[in-house]
Amino acid sequence: MDRVARAIAEPRRREILALVRDSELSAGDIAAGFDISRPAISQHLAVLREAGLLSERREGTRRYYRAEPQALGGLRDFLNEFWTDRLERLKLAAELEQQRRNKRGKHRDSNRGRGGGSDRGKP
Amino acid sequence: MASTETATAVEVEVRIGANPETVFDFFTDPDKMIQWMGRAAELDPRPGGVLRCDINGRNVASGEYVELDPPRRLVFTWGWEGEDSVTKPGSSKVEVLLAPDGDGTHLRLIHRDLPSAESAERHGHGWRHYTERLSLAATGADPGADPWTSPDGAGDKS
Numbered sequence: 001m002d003r004v005a006r007a008i009a010e011p012r013r014r015e016i017l018a019l020v021r022d023s024e025l026s027a028g029d030i031a032a033g034f035d036i037s038r039p040a041i042s043q044h045l046a047v048l049r050e051a052g053l054l055s056e057r058r059e060g061t062r063r064y065y066r067a068e069p070q071a072l073g074g075l076r077d078f079l080n081e082f083w084t085d086r087l088e089r090l091k092l093a094a095e096l097e098q099q100r101r102n103k104r105g106k107h108r109d110s111n112r113g114r115g116g117g118s119d120r121g122k123p
Numbered sequence: 124m125a126s127t128e129t130a131t132a133v134e135v136e137v138r139i140g141a142n143p144e145t146v147f148d149f150f151t152d153p154d155k156m157i158q159w160m161g162r163a164a165e166l167d168p169r170p171g172g173v174l175r176c177d178i179n180g181r182n183v184a185s186g187e188y189v190e191l192d193p194p195r196r197l198v199f200t201w202g203w204e205g206e207d208s209v210t211k212p213g214s215s216k217v218e219v220l221l222a223p224d225g226d227g228t229h230l231r232l233i234h235r236d237l238p239s240a241e242s243a244e245r246h247g248h249g250w251r252h253y254t255e256r257l258s259l260a261a262t263g264a265d266p267g268a269d270p271w272t273s274p275d276g277a278g279d280k281s
Contacts, residue, residue, distance in 0.1 A: 083135045083232055089159035090149055090230075091139045097148075097155070098141030 007051035012036070013044050017053060017067050024057070024066040132235035139228045143194035143221040146228045150197055150219060174199050185212035196220050201234065210237065 008014055012034065019030060031041040045065060048054040057064045139146055149155045151168035161176040161184070168174075168188055176184045186200035197219050202212035220231040 079133045079234055079237070080135065083133065083234060086160045087135055087137045087230065087232060090146070091137055093155070093158040094139050094141040094146045094149055094228075098145045101145060 007047050007053055010044070010047075013048055016041075016044055016048060016065075020054065020065050020067045024064045027063050027065065030065065132233055132237065134231065134233045136229070136231050138224060139230055140226070141228060142226065143223055143228045146221055146230060147194035147197070150199075151191070151193075174201075186217075187213060189216070194221055 008017070015034075016030060019025060019033060027038075027042065027045060030045070031038050034041060045054065045056075049056055049065075053068055055066050055068050057066070149159060151166060153164040153166050156164040156166065156176065161178045162180060163177040165173060165175040168191055170188055170190060172188045174184075174186050174188055178184055183204040184201060185204050186202060188197065188199045190196065190198040199217050200213040200215065201217045202210045202214045204212055215234060215236045218233045218235070220233075222229045222231075
């Protein structure tokens with residue numbers, strides 16, 4: 001996580017990710033878009049790759065890069081996933097709670113000597 | 124579970140085998156909330172009251188209750204604390220609708236007033252938010268942080 005945060009904290013690395021969002025580019029193509037040294041670009045690419053935000057493919061001596069899909073999710077995708085996951089948990093928790101409440105309700109009913117099936121509970 | 128999205132809103136629906144009264148409490152009682160969201164929650168369920176939920180020890184969701192109409196409906200504002208947040212506390216709104224459905228509840232959650240993709244992009248936030256996304260996803264995948272990962276909810280890993 002910290003690795004990802006660090007990786008995208010640097011503006012140039014965010015620009016690199018934007019470049020390879022939709023298309024795969026070679027290291028040379030990427031470097032051509034920046035006015036910094038090739039080794040500096042390589043360093044940025046390594047950081048992004050180690051953070052899992054970039055995938056690398058080698059073809060001969062060339063290396064091609066593409067942004068990993070999980071690096072590209074939008075805010076709505078994120079929230080959609082977030083709430084879907086949370087509500088699935090809520091469903092399980094609420095259903096268990098309902099079962100508990102129903103049991104407690106039955107106990108109360110039988111103690112009070114009324115309600116469904118109550119005559120079995122008390123002498 | 125079904126979900127739809129519009130330009131600046133996210134909508135998720137789920138059918139729950141518990142009545143609306145039971146479900147409603149999970150949005151207002153801290154002990155119940157942390158059964159489905161976060162590690163700790165600070166809730167003051169009245170209009171203007173705080174709703175703060177520590178999701179994973181790193182990301183804190185924060186907002187205020189706007190409307191409470193138990194057990195049918197509640198509205199609260201929502202956002203993430205922190206400088207990098209795209210969705211600042213109180214900047215977006217969550218509406219929860221609970222409709223009786225047989226002996227259960229049909230829940231609709233609508234999260235609206237989200238920053239548009241363009242404005243997030245324009246402000247350079249487009250990339251930042253997935254710090255949130257990834258760390259939260261990591262929490263969701265961590266069964267230790269949340270006891271409700273299996274239907275029986277008990278006795279998992281120990």
